[in-house]
Amino acid sequence: MLELALKGSKSYWTWVVALLGVIGVGFLLYLGQLQIGLGITGMSRDVSWGFYIANFTYLVGVAAGGVMVVLPYYLHDYKAYGKVTILGEFLAIAALIMCLLFIIVDLGQPMRGLNVLLYPTTNSVLFYDALVLNGYLLINLVVGWNVLEAERNGVHYQKWLKPIIYLSIPFAVSIHTVTAFLYSGLPGRGFWLTAILAPRFLSSAFAAGPALLVLLCLFIRKTTKFDPGKEQIQSLGLTVAYAICINVFFFLCEIFVAFYSQIPEHMDHIKYLFVGLHGHNALVPFMWTSMGLMVIGIILTVNPITRKNETTLAVACALIIAGTWIDKGLGMISGGFVPNPLHEVNEYAPTLPEIGITVGVYAIGALVLTILYKMAVSVKEEVHG
Amino acid sequence: MKSSRRRFMKLAGIAALGLGAQPAIKAIAPAAGNGPQTQFSQGPNVLTARQWAMVIDTRRFKTTEDLEPMIEACHKLHNVPHFEEKNHEIKWIWETHFHNAFPDSANRFISEEAEHRPYLVLCNHCQNPPCVRACPTKATFKRDSDGVVMMDMHRCIGCRFCMAACPYGSRSFNFVEPLKGLVEKEINLKYPRRMKGVVEKCTFCVERLAEGQMPACVEASGGAIVFGDLEDPESEVRQVLRENFTIRRKQSLGTEPCVYYIV
Ligand code: SF4
Ligand code: SF4
Numbered sequence: 001m002l003e004l005a006l007k008g009s010k011s012y013w014t015w016v017v018a019l020l021g022v023i024g025v026g027f028l029l030y031l032g033q034l035q036i037g038l039g040i041t042g043m044s045r046d047v048s049w050g051f052y053i054a055n056f057t058y059l060v061g062v063a064a065g066g067v068m069v070v071l072p073y074y075l076h077d078y079k080a081y082g083k084v085t086i087l088g089e090f091l092a093i094a095a096l097i098m099c100l101l102f103i104i105v106d107l108g109q110p111m112r113g114l115n116v117l118l119y120p121t122t123n124s125v126l127f128y129d130a131l132v133l134n135g136y137l138l139i140n141l142v143v144g145w146n147v148l149e150a151e152r153n154g155v156h157y158q159k160w161l162k163p164i165i166y167l168s169i170p171f172a173v174s175i176h177t178v179t180a181f182l183y184s185g186l187p188g189r190g191f192w193l194t195a196i197l198a199p200r201f202l203s204s205a206f207a208a209g210p211a212l213l214v215l216l217c218l219f220i221r222k223t224t225k226f227d228p229g230k231e232q233i234q235s236l237g238l239t240v241a242y243a244i245c246i247n248v249f250f251f252l253c254e255i256f257v258a259f260y261s262q263i264p265e266h267m268d269h270i271k272y273l274f275v276g277l278h279g280h281n282a283l284v285p286f287m288w289t290s291m292g293l294m295v296i297g298i299i300l301t302v303n304p305i306t307r308k309n310e311t312t313l314a315v316a317c318a319l320i321i322a323g324t325w326i327d328k329g330l331g332m333i334s335g336g337f338v339p340n341p342l343h344e345v346n347e348y349a350p351t352l353p354e355i356g357i358t359v360g361v362y363a364i365g366a367l368v369l370t371i372l373y374k375m376a377v378s379v380k381e382e383v384h385g
Numbered sequence: 386m387k388s389s390r391r392r393f394m395k396l397a398g399i400a401a402l403g404l405g406a407q408p409a410i411k412a413i414a415p416a417a418g419n420g421p422q423t424q425f426s427q428g429p430n431v432l433t434a435r436q437w438a439m440v441i442d443t444r445r446f447k448t449t450e451d452l453e454p455m456i457e458a459c460h461k462l463h464n465v466p467h468f469e470e471k472n473h474e475i476k477w478i479w480e481t482h483f484h485n486a487f488p489d490s491a492n493r494f495i496s497e498e499a500e501h502r503p504y505l506v507l508c509n510h511c512q513n514p515p516c517v518r519a520c521p522t523k524a525t526f527k528r529d530s531d532g533v534v535m536m537d538m539h540r541c542i543g544c545r546f547c548m549a550a551c552p553y554g555s556r557s558f559n560f561v562e563p564l565k566g567l568v569e570k571e572i573n574l575k576y577p578r579r580m581k582g583v584v585e586k587c588t589f590c591v592e593r594l595a596e597g598q599m600p601a602c603v604e605a606s607g608g609a610i611v612f613g614d615l616e617d618p619e620s621e622v623r624q625v626l627r628e629n630f631t632i633r634r635k636q637s638l639g640t641e642p643c644v645y646y647i648v
Pocket of ligand 2: 540543546548
């Protein structure tokens, strides 16, 4: 099927070459990081995880969000999604590849990465995270590829795939749950030490993933002969509406517990993010922007008039993607490290090379997604066109 | 990269020679494949305990200058690099204020004298260490024989999960080549340098314990820091704990720190 990705229009190839260029720059910067060390980033002994891990966390959510089309189709027999499940699965593959790359670029000694498997340590959440992420990647590769090939050949997919498809559903939930457990099981980090962290991660994932799918569907309809379908896009929009509402609700629960109990350890991080702490307030404008974006997103997706209009729906989805990205990508990780365990405030901001490497990883994801979607859409055009 | 490794091998070699027949230094060199089971070569006078612990009599330290000898002894001995760039900072033992060391016990009104004293902080070698729980490679582990929380710098992948897990900020990461933060002439050839990209922290001077010496900070403290076996009722540590009221950092987290403070 890969040959389908080799036939494309001029703009397709321009896009691929542009991505390769960005990847090249990112790769050079990464070589620099290998040479000099993680010192080229803005991280420190106080904020010891930064942009890489934050984007990793966000993309685990995007990957998990793909299940929002798989589940209704296979479990509830919601036929309309038959056309788009492959888009969800392929999005998950691209997101997971980015996740794994973000982990690798974040390691101080990447050549030793396999130590996680050579010395399996069952008390470490990271061990389980490596297992479920790779497992989910494998499942999506096997399922996505075989189902698409069957569709191309005009036959039903193989029987043995069914249990694997069912397995993908708990796996999708597990990747984001285990990723949340990386943070929420650490004593002394008041911001993360909350049972609602995993549910919060999942709700923002189920908003961001489908929101991205809506945009991708609209884009595919516009640029190819394959139409993912009006009903499908509307159903995704409804999923986004529910998930973003729940996400904000969970966040408010968090605020209530922290500020009604008035336990400083739990309040201080939230204060730092939203009003600043001891005069440090680098993230304050971002966090309020994020909240604003999510609230506008709620208004636009919950209101049936704006949801049914595909233009406003697209705007809403873009806002929700931006809002959840700021929330998780900027606030969630560095917010947990500030103030530090000694109650000192040392802020973090990513450096330019760090951002360059991050963009490079996103470009690899975009390239993988482009190739996979090109294949999927070509098959759909062949079959339905 | 290559040359730094060769350099390291050379230093390790010199170090091994320097220590003669019982090279305790091997303890820190590659421990192939067996993390917590690692055997450490010990000298004839090796000091042993079931759980090493430390009591710091903070009343004996009035000023920053009083703490300097201990910090310096440790950092010199262990080739802890010094960087001007704050983000790259590495420290094993350092000075802080009461409300930073004990954020949950800092009353608004406390004895002025106690408030203005400097406090030494370092890894607590917790009995229930969250850093060890978090590490995905057993590169940091609690040594069964004496409870020291150790680092295998040759296994560490630099994921920094342990840094997120430690509620005391005890761990540092080598963001850049550590040699850049060391003065060539002052490098202690008996202790290995690290490579960039790994985590490090206080080790309760295992290399000295193996040779029958007290940790460097204890030795430099002029008796203000007592070190011994927490599980031995006859030990000096236990005697000091019996006779003085002590506190520990963030005791409510259940990590069971083994560094006690007389305030
Ligand atoms: S103080 Fe921190 S680094 Fe040391 S043992 Fe306790 S948790 Fe681990
Ligand atoms: S940085 Fe090294 S010691 Fe710390 S958790 Fe990762 S592998 Fe373990």
